[in-house]
Amino acid sequence: xxxxxxxAGQIAVFxxxxxxxxxxxxxxxxxxxxxxxAVVKLSFTHVADRVAACRERTKEELEKLPPxxxxxxxxxxxxxxxxxxxxxDGRTVYRGSLQPSGLSGDGPARVYERFVVPVGAHGIAxxxxxxxxxxxxxxxxxxxxxxxxxxxxxxDFRREANGFVFQ
Amino acid sequence: MRSLLRNGFExxxxxxxxxxxxxxxxxxxxxxxxxxxFWIVAVSGIYLFIFFDTGVVDAYNSIESITHRQWFAGGxxxxxxxxxxxxxxxxxxxxxxxxxxxxxxxxxxxxxxFTGVPLIWLxxxxxxxxxxxxxxxxxxxxxxxxxxxxxxxPIFGEPIARNFLTPASLNDRFFTLLIFMHIGIPLVLLFVMxxxxxxxxxxxxxxxxxxxxxxxxxxVIVSFWKPAQSQGSADLAAIPNDVGLDWFYxxxxxxxxxxxxxxxxxxxxGFTLMLLAMPWLPPLRxxxxxxxxxxxxxxxxxxxxxxxHEAVRMVPxxxxxxxxxxxxxxSAACVSCxxxxxxxxxxxxxxxxxxxxxxxDLPDLPLRELRRQTEAxxxxxxxxxxxxxxxxxxxxxxxxxxxxxxxxxxxxxxPSLIDYVVSRNLxxxxxxxxxxxxxxxxxxxxxxxxxxxxxxxxxxxxxxxxRERICSIWASRSEQSRFGAEVKRFTxxxxxxxxxxxxxxRTDGGAxxxxxxxxxxxxxxx
Numbered sequence: 069x070x071x072x073x074x075x076a077g078q079i080a081v082f083x084x085x086x087x088x089x090x091x092x093x094x095x096x097x098x099x100x101x102x103x104x105x106a107v108v109k110l111s112f113t114h115v116a117d118r119v120a121a122c123r124e125r126t127k128e129e130l131e132k133l134p135p136x137x138x139x140x141x142x143x144x145x146x147x148x149x150x151x152x153x154x155x156x157d158g159r160t161v162y163r164g165s166l167q168p169s170g171l172s173g174d175g176p177a178r179v180y181e182r183f184v185v186p187v188g189a190h191g192i193a194x195x196x197x198x199x200x201x202x203x204x205x206x207x208x209x210x211x212x213x214x215x216x217x218x219x220x221x222x223x224d225f226r227r228e229a230n231g232f233v234f235q
Numbered sequence: 236m237r238s239l240l241r242n243g244f245e246x247x248x249x250x251x252x253x254x255x256x257x258x259x260x261x262x263x264x265x266x267x268x269x270x271x272x273f274w275i276v277a278v279s280g281i282y283l284f285i286f287f288d289t290g291v292v293d294a295y296n297s298i299e300s301i302t303h304r305q306w307f308a309g310g311x312x313x314x315x316x317x318x319x320x321x322x323x324x325x326x327x328x329x330x331x332x333x334x335x336x337x338x339x340x341x342x343x344x345x346x347x348x349f350t351g352v353p354l355i356w357l358x359x360x361x362x363x364x365x366x367x368x369x370x371x372x373x374x375x376x377x378x379x380x381x382x383x384x385x386x387x388x389p390i391f392g393e394p395i396a397r398n399f400l401t402p403a404s405l406n407d408r409f410f411t412l413l414i415f416m417h418i419g420i421p422l423v424l425l426f427v428m429x430x431x432x433x434x435x436x437x438x439x440x441x442x443x444x445x446x447x448x449x450x451x452x453x454x455v456i457v458s459f460w461k462p463a464q465s466q467g468s469a470d471l472a473a474i475p476n477d478v479g480l481d482w483f484y485x486x487x488x489x490x491x492x493x494x495x496x497x498x499x500x501x502x503x504x505g506f507t508l509m510l511l512a513m514p515w516l517p518p519l520r521x522x523x524x525x526x527x528x529x530x531x532x533x534x535x536x537x538x539x540x541x542x543x544h545e546a547v548r549m550v551p552x553x554x555x556x557x558x559x560x561x562x563x564x565x566s567a568a569c570v571s572c573x574x575x576x577x578x579x580x581x582x583x584x585x586x587x588x589x590x591x592x593x594x595x596d597l598p599d600l601p602l603r604e605l606r607r608q609t610e611a612x613x614x615x616x617x618x619x620x621x622x623x624x625x626x627x628x629x630x631x632x633x634x635x636x637x638x639x640x641x642x643x644x645x646x647x648x649x650p651s652l653i654d655y656v657v658s659r660n661l662x663x664x665x666x667x668x669x670x671x672x673x674x675x676x677x678x679x680x681x682x683x684x685x686x687x688x689x690x691x692x693x694x695x696x697x698x699x700x701x702r703e704r705i706c707s708i709w710a711s712r713s714e715q716s717r718f719g720a721e722v723k724r725f726t727x728x729x730x731x732x733x734x735x736x737x738x739x740x741r742t743d744g745g746a747x748x749x750x751x752x753x754x755x756x757x758x759x760x761x
Contacts, residue, residue: 077254078449086453089321090461094479098489100376107474111400113393169392180386180394218474222400235401 101184106215108183108192110162112225113176116148116198148200150177154223155193155210156185189214194223194232207231240336245713252673257709259446263674265330266432267442271450272326273425275319279312280365284418287368289410294370295468302464314458317481320362324483327358337676341519343434343544343570350431352510357424362484364417368410373478375399375469380491387496402471434568436545437679522599522643524569527562529553531581532594534560537693538575541646543678544568547575547595562595572677573597573647577684580694582649584609600642602649608640609652613661620729622722623662625653629676631710631718632668644680645669650687650696657700660737664704664729666722671711681709703732 101107122143130138147168154162162181169175193210207225209232215221224233244262251260261268286309288297301309331351334340340348366377382395398404432438441447466479480488490499509516524546538547539562546568549560562575576582581594584606591603613623616638626632627645642648645667656662667684675681686692688707696705706725710718 074254074256081251081254082449082453085322085325086318086457089318089325089483090457092482093317093321093463094373094466094481097477097479098376100476100478100492101474109400111394111397113397169389175392178394180383180396218476220401220472220474224400 101218104187104217105184106187106217106219106221108156108185108190108215108221108223109181110152110154110183110194110223111180112223113178114150114196114198114225114227115176116150116168117200118144119146119148119200120144145172145174147174147177148198150179150196150198152179152194152196153205154181154183155191156183157191185215187215187217187219192223192234196225196232209234237336237338240332242713244333244336245711248671248673249711249713252671255446257672259443260673261442261446262329262333264439264442264446265326265333267439268446268450269323269326269330270428270440271442271447272319272323273421273428275315275451275454276323277421277425279316279319280421282312283309283316284414287414289414290407291370291405291410293407294368294410295465298369298371298465302462306462310462311455311458314461314463315454316365317463318454318457320365321481321483323358324362327355331355335513338519341514342521343546343568345514346434346568347431348514349511350427350433352507353427354424354431355510356507357420357427359484361417361421361424362481364413364420366481366484367413368417369465370410370469371465371467372469372475373466373480375471376475376478377485377488380488384491384496384499387500399471405471434545435678436543522571522597524566524571525564525573525575525595525597527564527595528592529556529561531579531592532558532561533580534558534562535580536560536562537578537580538562538595541574541578541679541683543572543574543680544570546570564595570677571597571599572644572680573600573642574644574677574680574683576602577646577649577687578694579649582694583651584649584655585651597643597647600647605640605642605648605652606655609656610661612638612640613656616662619734620664620726621662621735622664622666622726622729623656624666624668624722626666626668627670627676627680629712630668630670631708631712631714632666633712634715644675644677646677646680646684646687648684650694653688653705654697654700657704657735658738660735663732663735664706664725666725667705667707668718669707669709671714672709699738701735704729704735 122141125140125142129142130140149168150166152162152164152166153160161183164179166177166179167173168177189212191210191212193208195205195208197205197207199206207230211234213221213234222235224235225231226233248260248262251262255261283301286297286301286305288294298313302313303310334344334348363377363381367374367381379396379399382399385391386394386396398409432440442450466475469475480486487499487503490502494502534549534552536549539549546565547562548565550563552558552561554561575595576593576597579594581592582602583593584591584602591606593602596602609623613621616623622638624632624635624639625645625648626635626639626641628641628643630645632639633641640648646669648667653665653667656665667688669681669684670676672681683692685707687694688696688705690696690698706721708718708721710721
């Protein structure tokens with residue numbers, strides 16, 4: 069009788085452990101955003117203009133350089149910041165001055181932001197300046213979009229398109 | 236907190252002892268079970284890899300094919316792969332908590348604890364990259380949150396999360412990189428698992444066969460009952476918003492939605508640093524490590540054989556005596572359990588030299604002190620049945636004060652000391668009280684003592700010792716009532732045996748007996 073009870077106990081322990089593991093391996097489920105919501109993602113990498121304009125080297129300066137390094141232009145490596153703003157339904161939800169990456173500040177500035185919005189029509193406007201000017205914008209795009217439930221709406225900047233892309 | 240945890244484990248282990256018996260109790264076998272589960276994951280993973288295609292569409296389709304078209308093989312092995320991986324997390328967490336509860340993370344244990352911390356990261360990295368490969372909705376969620384977290388670290392030029400921005404962003408080569416990571420990281424995991432047990436003598440890497448078979452059968456049953464399934468193909472144009480999370484591997488992922496990514500990294504980094512620093516917060520104040528006394532060491536190597544932590548090794552003889560080797564102690568690895576003292580053939584209390592010495596000894600409880608305590612405890616015995624107890628300090632008898640000689644581990648007691656008590660008629664019977672059989676506080680101590688008492692392991696308890704006068708009780712601290720009952724039974728049995736007459740009554744002084752003892756000692760060390 070005791071041996072039978074022990075076997076029953078062993079079975080019970082293994083059922084509890086394995087059922088627990090099997091259950092917790094995919095339950096309870098997780099909802100990242102509320103129901104009837106969508107996500108607007110603003111994400112791009114972009115290299116702004118150099119902080120200083122390139123300068124032409126003089127003939128004397130060029131002669132002092134080794135022949136393989138005689139670039140007629142001397143340019144600063146450092147890039148300026150990219151300034152970007154995003155409005156959703158007329159409200160500015162993001163405003164940021166994106167610093168260039170890299171130890172020398174010569175890499176692209178980057179942004180990756182996500183905004184949860186209710187489903188339905190939304191007015192979206194995005195603006196960016198990358199030329200070092202303090203007023204106005206160099207690139208902008210706006211439009212009316214209708215977002216479905218769980219839609220992933222992406223605002224990207226494409227150099228080849230020279231502007232923002234909604235997808 | 237540690238004592239609370241220790242009591243909790245004590246309760247669980249006793250319950251498991253009742254159900255499984257000491258040999259098959261799974262709780263002390265967690266390390267071995269971890270290795271066993273790793274091999275299950277590895278073998279099932281190799282099978283899945285044969286049929287897996289790398290590609291944005293192919294990855295999901297190939298996994299679906301494995302799961303449904305060959306449900307009897309690939310489907311079952313996919314479930315093996317999933318559930319054995321999940322069990323590895325359970326095993327790791329319980330094993331680490333138990334080691335903490337038993338204070339096995341400081342002092343000489345620091346190495347195993349310290350090397351166990353990267354195992355946590357490697358296990359999670361292995362599991363998480365595995366979830367990416369399936370490329371279902373869960374994979375999409377895991378990939379996006381993981382890459383968003385990684386992008387917070389200022390080490391990547393291009394944000395990794397941009398790979399998952401739109402369906403067009405992802406390419407097949409990404410899956411080639413992923414499969415490389417999912418094979419490479421577990422290989423590193425295996426290597427670190429090996430490093431983790433380097434300082435342990437006779438590491439237990441294989442659970443008892445019966446336990447392994449039951450785990451396998453359970454995996455088969457659970458694989459048919461609830462086969463691992465994909466959660467719909469990934470679609471980067473949509474947010475995967477109803478995902479069944481694997482809460483063993485992904486419990487912190489929802490935090491990435493609630494906290495800033497910096498805060499999540501601070502939690503992970505802080506927790507990791509705390510685990511790494513724990514062996515020194517504060518450091519263990521342990522008794523002094525054993526010391527070798529070359530004058531009494533004949534280089535037999537029994538201490539090396541019995542040391543559970545590889546803290547003793549044999550080196551070429553340095554004192555010019557006619558032996559090939561001598562014992563050398565690595566004091567950093569010594570936990571001062573004294574098992575080597577019990578194994579040394581020179582540890583014989585019968586010797587009558589002015590100062591009793593042995594080949595390897597505990598400075599805080601030298602053999603002569605052990606003999607003195609034994610004689611003192613025996614002198615206090617009275618009544619019709621005199622019972623002396625040798626008690627491991629961590630066992631049920633460890634709390635007992637009267638008529639008890641306490642040692643750090645029961646295997647510290649040389650069998651000749653038991654012989655000494657019985658044959659010199661210091662007591663009518665001897666209780667040898669060690670930790671519970673399932674897992675001694677000091678590894679291997681119980682097993683070695685059982686072997687010595689049974690005459691199966693050197694140094695053996697001599698045949699002349701009446702076995703009816705010896706009672707070994709393996710009971711943990713919480714098993715006081717069982718211990719008491721067994722002592723009572725033993726005392727009653729001794730009563731029916733009659734008084735101990737001893738074998739070689741001690742004669743005080745006398746050049747003859749002293750010379751005899753010295754010659755015996757010379758015989759032993761040579």
